Amino acid sequence: MKLALTALNKSYGSHAVLAIDTWQIPAGIFWIQGENGAGKSTLFRILAGMLPFEGTVVLDDSIDQKKQPILYRLRVNIGEAEPLYPSFLTPADLLHFVAEAKKSPPGQLEELVQALGINFLSQPLGACSSGMVKKTSLALAFLGQPGLIILDEPLITIDQEARSALFLLIKKYHSRGVSFLLSSHQPFDPADLPLSGGFLLQNRTLVPLPV
Numbered sequence: 001m002k003l004a005l006t007a008l009n010k011s012y013g014s015h016a017v018l019a020i021d022t023w024q025i026p027a028g029i030f031w032i033q034g035e036n037g038a039g040k041s042t043l044f045r046i047l048a049g050m051l052p053f054e055g056t057v058v059l060d061d062s063i064d065q066k067k068q069p070i071l072y073r074l075r076v077n078i079g080e081a082e083p084l085y086p087s088f089l090t091p092a093d094l095l096h097f098v099a100e101a102k103k104s105p106p107g108q109l110e111e112l113v114q115a116l117g118i119n120f121l122s123q124p125l126g127a128c129s130s131g132m133v134k135k136t137s138l139a140l141a142f143l144g145q146p147g148l149i150i151l152d153e154p155l156i157t158i159d160q161e162a163r164s165a166l167f168l169l170i171k172k173y174h175s176r177g178v179s180f181l182l183s184s185h186q187p188f189d190p191a192d193l194p195l196s197g198g199f200l201l202q203n204r205t206l207v208p209l210p211v
């Protein structure tokens with residue numbers, strides 16, 4: 001997987017949030033850091049195809065998000081920092097819907113449910129704790145056959161067991177060729193996760209950081 005951005009600009013009204021001339025990452029696991037309000041979630045939502053922006057985002061030198069939106073969205077998944085879902089839906093409803101939309105291979109959904117300890121499949125999300133909702137969102141982010149999985153603050157609200165399960169899943173999918181973009185205000189322990197590189201989002205652009 002290779003991701004390349006060119007002349008990417010994003011503003012909310014008159015508030016400019018991102019101005020990235022060029023940025024490229026090869027396959028790997030990358031940590032994006034930045035202060036509160038630096039624009040990490042905005043960048044992640046743009047990369048996931050959820051927000052309009054100026055510029056180009058291209059995967060593997062060939063899949064342009066704006067020109068091949070369906071193919072692009074099959075290859076890029078996101079787990080949002082603070083996911084919000086309709087309260088009447090259950091984790092099972094969401095997981096089955098997304099599994100179908102993302103062309104999930106047989107057995108994948110069950111494997112993710114088991115790995116993340118989602119033993120509340122039929123409980124409406126409105127009655128789930130924030131950690132339960134977050135675990136559901138993390139399972140959703142792995143569904144299908146993505147080349148890139150973006151996880152915005154994946155560690156918030158989940159317990160130690162789920163955190164270990166998540167690190168194992170990231171390593172397993174990475175060994176199959178999936179790349180990851182992660183944000184976290186807490187550092188990742190190299191014993192938990194082998195990072196390929198890091199970037200700081202500052203002054204609306206991305207600066208490489210030593211890992």
Ligand SMILES: Nc1ncnc2c1ncn2[C@@H]1O[C@H](COP(=O)(O)OP(=O)(O)OP(=O)(O)O)[C@@H](O)[C@H]1O
Nearest residue numbers: 012015017034035036037038039040041042043081
């Ligand atoms: N929908 C929106 N409308 C207007 N401004 C927004 C919107 N979403 C984000 N912003 C602004 O864009 C800037 C970047 O926000 P963003 O959520 O991308 O930052 P972040 O780096 O993810 O922050 P945090 O670490 O606090 O989660 C902030 O100044 C924020 O107020």
